[in-house]
Amino acid sequence: MPRPKTRTLQMPQTPQNAAGAVQLAKALKTLLGYLCTILLVVDVCGNNWELIDYVGDAKHLLTPLLTVAEFDQIGHAFVFPVGNAPDHVSQVGQFMMNTSLAQIQARDSDTYILGTTMHPIQDSVNDICGHLVSSYPLPSANATSVRLGNVADGISFVRGTALSHWFSDTRSAPPADQGMNETQLRAMGYGPVRHGTDLRLTTHVAVPRPGEIVTTSISMYRFFMKAFCSGCVPGTELGLDTCAITYLYNETTHSLDVTASQAAVGSSHELGFIFQRRGGPILALYIRFAIVLLVFGVYSASQKTVQWVEFVPESLPQRLHNVVAPPLYRQPCSVFGLSDICFNSDIFVVLYTLAVLADEEISLVYSRVLYRWYRSTSFNLWIELRLMSMTMRWLWLNCFLLKAAKWTCDFASVAQYTGENRVMGWLTFSSVTWVYLSVFVLFQRANFIEYSNSVLIDLSCATQNLDAVSVAFLDSWYVRSMPDLVVVVLVNLIVLLAIDRVVNWQWWRATAKNSLCRQLMFNSTSILADVRGDAIDQPGYAGSCLVIKARALCTFRWFFSTHLTAFGLKEHPAILRAIHSARPHKTDPGSSSADVTADTAPMPSERTTHTSVAWLSDHDVVKPVPPTDAATLYLIVQDRDGHIHVVDGTKREMQELNVEVKILRDTTIVLG
Template sequence: MSIVVKQKGGFAYCMDTPMLNRPNTLRGKLLSAQQHVFRYGAIFVGIIVVFLVIYDSLANNWAINDFLGNGYQFITPVADASNVNDLMDQYSFAHGYGISDLAKITKKMTNYTIVNLVMDTNPYIYVLEAGTYSITSEMNLCPIFQKSYPVDITKTRQQLGVVVDAISFLRGEAFSHAFTEDATTNLANSSMGSAQLESLGYKPTRIVADLRLTQSFVLKNTTATQQLVVGYYRIYSKSYCTGCIPIAEFGHGSCNFTMQYNDTEKMLKISLSNYINGSRHDFGLMFQQTAFSAASHYLKFIAILFALGGFLASRRTVQWQDVDLRSTETFVQRVIKTMMPQYYPHMSYAIRFDMFCYNSDIFVLLFTAGVILDIGAAIKFTREVQVFLAACPNGLMSLQLFALSTRLLWVNCALLKIIKYFWSTLSTAGYSGESHIMGFFNFTSVTSLYMSGILLFYIPAFIEYNNSVRQDLKSNVEPLDGTAVNFYESFYVRGSGAIIGGLVLNLLLVVALDQLINRAYWSLMAKNSLARQAMYNSTSILMDFINEIDTEVFKNRNGIIYCKARRLCTLQWFFMSHLTTFGLPEKDLRTKKIHNQATNHTRQNTNQSNAATGISTQQRDSASDIVDKDGNFMVAQDGGHHVHLLDSDIRDVTNLIINIKILKNTSVAIN
């Protein structure tokens, strides 16, 4: 298509305009349609993810959960006890399964749990409510009561207690289960002691003490079989190394007791204790409050402040930043520029909020640091709840765990950014785009990132598979005090390598799939200098902010992006303030400069010829208003990591020239 400029006397001058004359190939149309689908799909999924992030911030905030206080219902059976020994006078414990029968370490664990639970306004623990479940046959917690209890029938109401302690031994992990036979051959059994277990490759990984206390009930003085539904509380202390501070699982449910009382021996025997199908089971957890969990909240809060400040700044047209060799920018000035840069009142709409959060180094690294500091509590909460969810579905808790898994999206983002940064220091690339490996660590859009997040929901199942070859050594088989649990061999730490490996494999799989499916897209983007800054020359990992500049580029297929000057200014600020740039130059800049100078010399001769025919400069300028008179531009970095806009003569376009384009809101053709 051409613009026709008429001159007095009837002479007409035709000028081709590349922005209007775009060849629409079938392949280009298909790629453009694909990008539209991805774009609107990403927006839709992005809304869901934003909801999940907000829900996670509220429902999975341990401080808020603890403050609400619903978890403190589990204080009921020990409310008037000051320590574990007080329970011996309040409850009738089963023979051989009382407080005095516990190993010293498990008694200490149980005592720690009770003492901290009953302490008023305890600043050292979180007591969390973790859902209510409808019991099924797969979650039968009642058989532990099938024992004999000394009972004084003269008491109006009876309260029973039973406690069992054990050490969990595990063998292998997820990768060894997958590639060896350690999950199927030479398995242990319940009669084996610690020496036999260790000879088979099992390692002690966790110490547990399972305390059950019934609610009071009335017992009839008869030898006849009695059946009664009795409520109970569970205090299940777990320590992941000998002497470590334990966590605790709480429960409140009910069992159907079948029992016989012998008044001569003052003994009550529960011959059968069974679950009640569909009965309610309340579930809770107790975690230690640590400096890490407190720091996690602060880091996330600071990250959100940077994200909000930076995103609001990106809504305006940030002033183009020229290189100033006469001054050195201080750290405080950089922080201020990150959140409050100098800007014009014009709107730019350069970056979506979700993409801003996923792609900003500051937000990603701060938020990821907060996630990692709290990762221990998050994994334990996820695993403990998932055990119940696997047997007793609960839609709200499933949603809560899925929201919790979205935290790992930022771990994925941070991992890609760190890989790009370290590869930039190791690579010998001399120009932007030379290292094809660098281009591999990018997502086409947030849709690909969300795909990696879906697989993260299966992390709890992966943990269970990792610890599936298990045998519990109970104190009635062997005294537990002689076996120590090493922290590095503990229940979660031992499998951390497999978990991290699974996360990395998940991420690389999705990245590889993205690169394979969108091969035509990546080839097209590699032709454009602005896209190359994102792909090869910075820690940017998402291409949404490039994709949305000019959706017609996919039809054009020549790699030229037409970007509004206002958007381009804001993108320059984003590159230099929220991303880490690597400072690689564009390829063969000197050769291009010599070539373009020769081309400009030819153009000047043509202009002189046009002047002889009577075509004025003003008319040529009006005809080329939609593109720059000097042709296409190039985005490049210098050795100081500053982002420049270069004209066709490879000269720096200054702030003054950019300001004119900002006022007119004209487009810049970037090749």
């Protein structure tokens, strides 16, 4: 028999160009892999709420209220302007102040106190000191110093979302004017999205002689309570600024008049948070800990050769044990990388997606406020990495959406054979590099949410009584932005999948003719079709033949059986007939008869002779294939229970003993 001609699947190019494309793809994949790894480490350490709360850097931001035990005492400890005092806020505003004060006094395990980040004040954008400009009635004519306070209570109204801004006139239409009431705002298309009570408290200010104008610097503490539904437990944004104020004592009105107030240029705004410690973030913490152990065990197992064992009924503990610690040979194997496990394992993707969603109630608010203060300052690498790492979490949401789409397609499809449902194949990437590329749209999440809520106006308690104005959770600041954001995420995935198909169309065409790749594309929840192997031309066979090491096939079979959901579709009989017609006269003695039916729609007879690898994909080439190893073609099939079998053209299944011999000899198997 003539020696088979080896090739690798992809687009036509010269050997030099092919080698260059492979090196470029590997370099890009490595670079993106390092970036995602760094962001993961930053997220686990820098965005760990338990760790940040334990360090306690934000607790000094509570100083003005540490000795205030009750809400009514605030008015006695600080002087407030008429109309901007605590007793003038709405019922919901008073509830939020009471709740925040109780959290500050308790400082227990039911509360996260998170901080801090420093944001340089370079212009008026981050200058919030202007709220101090007002007239403060003095409590006593003999007062020598006072502490100033100012509270603003209101409900934020927003019109439109990102998609309506793009495809309608919600952004270009005339905006509302300050002073409009709720009825007028709703008539213009606005809706309530957030209730906010902004409390500012200062350190002591000396009372000057009558008529004397004084300029000095004071510290101003900020307690900005925000609730995204009426009556909900608020989160509190903490802040500390240095304000330069100009003031005088008005003897006629017996008040301290602050005529000017601005942040000291060159100073910094210190940012912190108070959040209720709910079950979601705690659940996310435990899931992440379990994921670390899972990844360590699975990756360690994937770097060795997993034993080829026959499928037998197993108990749940046995199945869970095989997920992490299957029976192993000592021989090394490198068929999977860490990224293949993290982004393609059903278990890992589902668990990490659950952890991400459980933690979103804090991370969404935290990242948005952090971004709002950071965007107007100079570049800060640590803050940049923290923001990117919080948005990169949605990378696993991308993977989950693809896997859910494949499962839904299989559930709704009436296809009987692998490859009949063409949509299924379009829900798979050729390489993990494409998964990495989807993160760049996710980095714009904070920008997108800000844009969705950019047509904004605040309805103050000074304009109308706010007690009858309610905020619905489903219409709140973040939730209202989610449908549009999900649309953008889906469009991002669709565009990347389409580009992958167009750029690598010849590689995909050849890949769909191989049974191993078809199991990944059409017969499982795998979102990656990347298989490390070498393709060859087999005389008399019109499909694509893939040469893979026996050790790699064993480990692949374990991963497929335990970390992916198999759909149990059969191979089309035409595929088995093609394998049978291309089989050699001598049968592999290590195979035995097995009643396994074959699958996929009949493949076209034309063949490709192009050489190289898929763009943005990297494939490790195996050793040259001796003629004797290429003599027998095998087919990867599933039974109706989703179990993987390897059969030849006569339906003889490869047995465990034969595989062990191939493992010890480090030989290869040719898959048609």
